[in-house]
Amino acid sequence: xxxxxxxxxxxxxxxxxxxxxxxxxxxxxxxxxxxxxxxxxxxxxxxxxxxxxxxxxxxxxxxxxxxxxxxxxxxxxxxxxxxxxxxxxxxxxxxxxxxxxxxxxxxxxxxxxxxxxxxxxxxxxxxxxxxxxxxxxxxxxxxxxxxxxxxxxxxxxxxxxxxxxxxxxxxxxxxxxxxxxxxxxxxxxxxxxxxxxxxxxxxxxxxxxxxxxxxxxxxxxxxxxxxxxxxxxxxxxxxxxxxxxxxxxxxxxxxxxxxxxxxxxxxxxxxxxxxxxxxxxxxxxxxxxxxxxxxxxxxxxxxxxxxxxxxxxxxxxxxxxxxxxxxxxxxxxxxxxxxxxxxxxxxxxxxxxxxxxxxxxxxxxxxxxxxxxxxxxxxxxxxxxxxxxxxxxxxxxxxxxxxxxxxxxxxxxxxxxxxxxxxxxxxxxxxxxxxxxxxxxxxxxxxxxxxxxxxxxxx
Amino acid sequence: xxxxxxxxxxxxxxxxxxxxxxxxxxxxxxxxxxxxxxxxxxxxxxxxxxxxxxxxxxxxxxxxxxxxxxxxxxxxxxxxxxxxxxxxxxxxxxxxxxxxxxxxxxxxxxxxxxxxxxxxxxxxxxxxxxxxxxxxxxxxxxxxxxxxxxxxxxxxxxxxxxxxxxxxxxxxxxxxxxxxxxxxxxxxxxxxxxxxxxxxxxxxxxxxxxxxxxxxxxxxxxxxxxxxxxxxxxxxxxxxxxxxxxx
Numbered sequence: 001x002x003x004x005x006x007x008x009x010x011x012x013x014x015x016x017x018x019x020x021x022x023x024x025x026x027x028x029x030x031x032x033x034x035x036x037x038x039x040x041x042x043x044x045x046x047x048x049x050x051x052x053x054x055x056x057x058x059x060x061x062x063x064x065x066x067x068x069x070x071x072x073x074x075x076x077x078x079x080x081x082x083x084x085x086x087x088x089x090x091x092x093x094x095x096x097x098x099x100x101x102x103x104x105x106x107x108x109x110x111x112x113x114x115x116x117x118x119x120x121x122x123x124x125x126x127x128x129x130x131x132x133x134x135x136x137x138x139x140x141x142x143x144x145x146x147x148x149x150x151x152x153x154x155x156x157x158x159x160x161x162x163x164x165x166x167x168x169x170x171x172x173x174x175x176x177x178x179x180x181x182x183x184x185x186x187x188x189x190x191x192x193x194x195x196x197x198x199x200x201x202x203x204x205x206x207x208x209x210x211x212x213x214x215x216x217x218x219x220x221x222x223x224x225x226x227x228x229x230x231x232x233x234x235x236x237x238x239x240x241x242x243x244x245x246x247x248x249x250x251x252x253x254x255x256x257x258x259x260x261x262x263x264x265x266x267x268x269x270x271x272x273x274x275x276x277x278x279x280x281x282x283x284x285x286x287x288x289x290x291x292x293x294x295x296x297x298x299x300x301x302x303x304x305x306x307x308x309x310x311x312x313x314x315x316x317x318x319x320x321x322x323x324x325x326x327x328x329x330x331x332x333x334x335x336x337x338x339x340x341x342x343x344x345x346x347x348x349x350x351x352x353x354x355x356x357x358x359x360x361x362x363x364x365x366x367x368x369x370x371x372x373x374x375x376x377x378x379x380x381x382x383x384x385x386x387x388x389x390x391x392x393x394x395x396x397x398x399x400x401x402x403x404x405x406x407x408x409x410x411x412x413x414x415x416x417x418x419x420x421x422x423x424x425x426x427x428x429x430x431x432x433x434x435x436x437x438x439x440x441x442x443x444x445x446x447x448x449x450x451x452x453x454x455x456x457x458x459x
Numbered sequence: 460x461x462x463x464x465x466x467x468x469x470x471x472x473x474x475x476x477x478x479x480x481x482x483x484x485x486x487x488x489x490x491x492x493x494x495x496x497x498x499x500x501x502x503x504x505x506x507x508x509x510x511x512x513x514x515x516x517x518x519x520x521x522x523x524x525x526x527x528x529x530x531x532x533x534x535x536x537x538x539x540x541x542x543x544x545x546x547x548x549x550x551x552x553x554x555x556x557x558x559x560x561x562x563x564x565x566x567x568x569x570x571x572x573x574x575x576x577x578x579x580x581x582x583x584x585x586x587x588x589x590x591x592x593x594x595x596x597x598x599x600x601x602x603x604x605x606x607x608x609x610x611x612x613x614x615x616x617x618x619x620x621x622x623x624x625x626x627x628x629x630x631x632x633x634x635x636x637x638x639x640x641x642x643x644x645x646x647x648x649x650x651x652x653x654x655x656x657x658x659x660x661x662x663x664x665x666x667x668x669x670x671x672x673x674x675x676x677x678x679x680x681x682x683x684x685x686x687x688x689x690x691x692x693x694x695x696x697x698x699x700x701x702x703x704x705x706x
Contacts, residue, residue, distance in 0.1 A: 048622055055620075055641040062637070062670075126634075157634035159618055159641075164626035288684075 006081050007074065009037060015088075020050040020151060028083060034088040039345030042082070052165045053151030058084060060150045064125055064258050067144045068118035069187040089146050094198070095134035101205040105204055105240045108203045109266040111145075112243075115195055116263035118145040120417055123188040123259060126306055128154045130185060131430050132194035133172045134201070154185040156306045159388040173218050174207045178250050181218040186305045189252040193260055196247020203240060208248060221248055223292035228280045238278035239269045245277040247455030250292075257346030259416035264315060264348075264396075267416065314419035319409050320353055321424065321438075322380050328455045329424045330384060336453050337422055338388050348394040350380045352412060354405045374399050407443035413446055420449045461486060464648045465666040466493035466609025468510075468574070469525065470500025470548065471652030473703075474661035475509060477680035478651050485665065493609040493648055494563075494576030498541060499698050500652050501658045501688035503529070503548045514559075523562035523576040523610070524585040530557045540695045541674025547694060572666070575602035577610040587611055591625045594645045605644045605671065606663065611645045612650035614662055614675045630675040638671045646673050650683075659705035 005011070009026040015036055017025040026037040040054035042049075061072045061084060071087035096109065098105075103111075115137055122129055129136075131152040138146045152170050154160050162170060163185050171180050177193035184190070198388040208226035212218050226248060229241045243265050247256045256262040265272050283289075318337050320330060341347045355377055381397040388395075402408030413421055425439045443450045463482035468475045472641060480556040482490065496510050497503035514520050528545045529536040529552060535545050552560075565582040573579060577592060578586035580600030588594050588608055594617035618626045620642040630636060638644045649662025656662075660677040667674075686699035 002706050051641065052620065056637055058641075059637045063635075063639065157631040158636050159616060159626050159628035161620070161626055163619075165620060165622055292706075343552045 006083065009035075009074070009085055011037065013309070020047065020053060025088065032073075033071065034090060035085055036088040038084045038086070040082055043446050049162070049166060052161050053170070054082060054084075056155075056161050057150045058082075059161075060127060060155045061086065061151055063155070064122075064127065064150075066121055066125075067140065067142075068121040068146055070146060071146055082395075089094065089138040089140060089148070091139040091141050091146075093135055094137040094139070094202075097202070098134060101202045102236075103202050104205060104325060105203065105235075105237050105269075107239065108199055109243075111151065111202065111268060112195065112199045113125045113263045113266035114139070114143060114145040114193075115198070116259040116266065119188075119191045120259035120263065122147060123191070123306060123310055126156045128156075128186060128188050128280055128306055129191050129194075130154060130170075130180060130190050131172055131175075132198065133175045134198060137198070154306075156186055160185060173212045173215075174201075174209060176218050177252075179252060180221070181215055181222075187252055188259070188306050188309050189255045189257070192247050192255050192262055193249075193252075195259070195262070195357070196244050196255075197241075199244050199247065200226065200229055203236055203244065204229050206232055223289055224312060224449075225250075225284050225289075227283055233280050235442045237391070238274050239272040241276035241280070242272050242274050245280065258310055258314055258315075260419070261346075261348060264350075264416055268396060268398075275393075276359065308373065312344055313348075314340075314344065315348055315350060316349040316420045317352055317409075317413060317416070317418045318342055319421070319423040319442075320351065320381065320384055320386075321405075322353065322377070324424075324426065326424075326427075326455070329453065331417060332453050332455050333422060333424050334384065334388055336451060338390075340422070340451075341388075341390065341394070342374060348396070349385070349388070349390060350396045350398060350412075350416065351385050352398050352400060352409060353377045353381055354408045355399050355401045357401050357403055358406065374401070406438045406445075409438070409442050410445055410447075413448055418448050420451065421446055422451045422453060425452050425454045460487045460668045462489045462491055462572075463487040464491045464493055464574070464607055464609075464666060464670070466648040466663070467523070467612055467650035467652055467653045468494045468497075468500075468506055469495055469650070469652035470503040470506050470544075471499070471661075471685050472480070472502035472505045472509070473681045473685040474652045474678070475506055477678045478661050478663045479513075481676065482663065482665070487665070490518035491567075491574050491575060491607070492518060492520040493607065494521045495525045495609065496520070496523070497529050497548050497552075498523075498525030498561075499544050499689075499694075500586040500685065501692040501694060502685075503552065504551045506536065507559060511555075511559050518561055519567055519574070521574055521576055522560065522565055526560045527564065530560045531547060540697055543695055544698060547692065550608070553559065557642050561643045565693075568601075568603060570668075571604040572668075573601055573606045575608050577608060579603070579606050579608065585610065588615075588617075588645065588647060591617060591627050594627070595619060595625050598643050598645050603643065604640070605646065605666075605673075607646045607648060607666070609648045609650070611647050612653060612655040613647065614649040614656065614664070615647040616673065617645040617647075619644075621692060630673070632677050635667070635672045635674040638673055640671075644673075645652055648652055649675065649677075654705040655701075657705050659702075694696055 009028050012025040021040045040050050074085040076083045136149045175194040176196040177190035209221050230236045239242045269389045377399045400408040439452045528547045575582050579597045614630050616628045648664040651661045660679045665674045682702050686702045689699040
């Protein structure tokens with residue numbers, strides 16, 4: 001137990017005794033948020049990795065910002081008392097919900113999307129967490145997932161002390177990605193694999209690869225596929241099995257390219273394209289396992305993989321307004337997104353149309369012939385997208401019902417971590433002068449890049 | 460405190476000015492000139508004038524091997540291009556420049572920060588710190604927490620922990636790296652006046668002391684003018700050409 005007062009912090013009770021560090025509740029000023037102090041175990045006989053991983057955490061934590069990480073408050077060096085003081089997240093860890101597994105698919109998807117949001121945020125801050133597991137995932141009272149413990153993390157703009165010092169992989173065996181077991185530490189898709197293992201666990205109440213005690217056991221997952229979730233729990237819908245097994249692919253290239261795309265699928269189950277993963281009811285045959293074992297699929301380490309991976313797989317959303325009856329603009333939008341998605345096989349396109357609802361909408365749901373306007377718009381979106389030639393696995397269609405078109409598009413972009421919005425500019429008209437421009441508002445307020453497409457007519 | 464470290468200016472006035480301007484705009488408190496103010500470039504006198512002005516205003520300057528060669532007599536132990544440049548440089552210097560260089564120290568240590576042009580284990584031998592073993596040699600010879608050197612013309616960072624493992628890292632431009640107290644560090648500043656890492660922009664190093672962190676920065680400058688002056692001075696054409704490609 002550290003001395004009661006360190007650098008102005010008063011140490012209260014012990015919150016947690018971990019293998020590598022102790023957590024204490026601390027206080028300082030009245031207006032401080034709830035705080036905890038993390039102190040590494042540095043005694044004789046302790047794992048030297050505890051020291052190095054604590055150094056890493058001291059390097060990484062002060063650089064992280066946002067709701068998905070505990071706020072960094074202070075740290076002390078190695079001369080006296082090494083420590084980090086950070087915000088203490090009030091909510092409970094995911095591990096506290098383990099007794100509720102197997103959870104309903106909707107609940108697994110809701111939690112999974114929140115965690116994927118947090119991972120996407122970390123990846124954009126150049127960090128791969130590398131120890132995604134229920135005990136390291138907390139939830140704020142407002143619902144956002146918070147990732148804690150950066151002792152094994154990799155920051156692509158800083159020296160990776162864990163890698164340089166030990167070479168052998170660190171991580172938590174039930175959740176560790178196969179390439180991580182081979183020593184690769186800079187692929188954000190390793191976190192997607194680990195999240196897949198977490199989703200599997202909460203959907204089935206079983207771990208996909210058991211609990212190997214040694215690294216050798218972890219390497220089994222390079223060739224041995226997990227029991228399909230639906231075989232363990234037939235109530236699991238095919239779309240969830242599709243999502244989970246895609247996360248758990250051995251080759252990172254076959255997983256979701258970004259956590260944002262995983263969150264997207266978890267939020268839109270009806271849009272998940274089902275492949276043979278969804279239908280799989282038994283593990284692969286021994287022959288194919290043997291074949292893989294003889295020729296295991298590895299992944300090659302790449303420099304600066306974190307940022308490059310994110311850039312290679314953006315979510316692009318395009319908003320199309322069919323009410324303009326402007327085929328020229330619709331074609332220009334199609335050409336624009338086709339160019340943006342070319343040469344980025346990991347990217348995907350969300351096609352949006354906003355169905356305006358009014359407060360006086362008595363007949364809004366159906367047109368004169370009784371057809372659903374919503375369905376009609378979906379048909380039009382698909383028709384619009386067909387000439388892009390994009391594979392169906394990269395396309396989704398969304399009819400948003402809202403009173404304000406710009407707000408609907410903005411809300412959609414925020415909720416789905418869209419990287420790039422594309423929309424058309426209306427030609428000058430009376431309604432534009434009266435109502436203001438949708439594209440102008442979206443461009444001003446969007447949380448991402450915006451491309452406004454205009455058709456140059458005449459002149 | 461914020462310290463800007465300029466190494467290997469090599470008579471490149473355009474690059475030196477561009478770096479000084481940027482560092483000032485970033486509210487730097489102290490300037491360290493890490494040696495090799497002259498050699499290769501066409502403006503040794505102007506660069507020395509500027510350096511002497513900075514030193515009058517509180518900057519710290521160290522000796523580099525090219526500075527030393529520029530005030531010695533007789534043949535220098537350098538390759539042909541460098542030797543040709545040194546021979547030319549000697550003719551450009553005034554007695555005041557020579558006196559300034561003659562008074563420069565090899566090494567300065569201040570509050571755990573050690574500044575030196577080359578390998579700190581034998582600073583006057585001008586050994587290059589180009590790899591992990593050379594870095595270890597330099598770090599183990601001094602008790603400094605953080606060593607800052609130049610001479611190599613390529614940015615790098617080495618860390619040495621209690622376990623004896625040495626880590627090497629290629630810094631990312633503009634991304635601050637915390638230099639934790641848990642290990643000792645050796646930071647190789649890039650070159651202001653003749654970068655050799657494939658990026659022609661001028662390189663310098665910014666060090667913040669609380670908490671201790673290092674940020675490598677790059678500054679675009681008027682390469683064409685610096686190169687033209689080299690050609691006009693009759694210096695080897697290779698010295699001008701390499702500025703365009705940073706090799």
